[in-house]
Amino acid sequence: MISPRDRAHERTRIHRRIRRKIDGTPERPRLCVFRSLKHIYAQVIDDRRGTTVVSASTADAGLRSSAGSGGNIAAAKLVGKAIAERARAKGIETVVFDRGGYLYHGRVKALADAARENGLRF
Numbered sequence: 001m002i003s004p005r006d007r008a009h010e011r012t013r014i015h016r017r018i019r020r021k022i023d024g025t026p027e028r029p030r031l032c033v034f035r036s037l038k039h040i041y042a043q044v045i046d047d048r049r050g051t052t053v054v055s056a057s058t059a060d061a062g063l064r065s066s067a068g069s070g071g072n073i074a075a076a077k078l079v080g081k082a083i084a085e086r087a088r089a090k091g092i093e094t095v096v097f098d099r100g101g102y103l104y105h106g107r108v109k110a111l112a113d114a115a116r117e118n119g120l121r122f
Contacts, residue, residue, distance in 0.1 A: 015101030022096050023047050031083065031095040031115065031122065033108055039070040040107055042083040042115075044095060054090055056082040076107040080114025087120060094121045 024030030024047040034041045041057035056063065056079050058070030063082060067075035087095065095115075102108045116122070 011101040032098040033100045054086040073110040076110040077114040080111040084115040084118035084120045097122045
């Protein structure tokens, strides 16, 4: 049985490997996903300037009430929709997707699909 500590270490190792390959630019920033047991977070990051352009999460006051539980696929879809709308409001159409070392499955996939459906291209 793999301990939670080993699992977290493995995820960060995979995330570092992914981050060596992708980089967010001002023209095409990075859409970064982090998930915990209770919430899911998404940020659009310009790595050249080191700034977060927009963010959305189930911990936000606006999404917390409509999401109910933040740790499910329905909540991830709401966050994907919100991040896409906020990014498009800032003039961002295309992003690089950073799955954060998580499998592209479940909540991460739901967030990405919802962002695509609402206008982000990646």
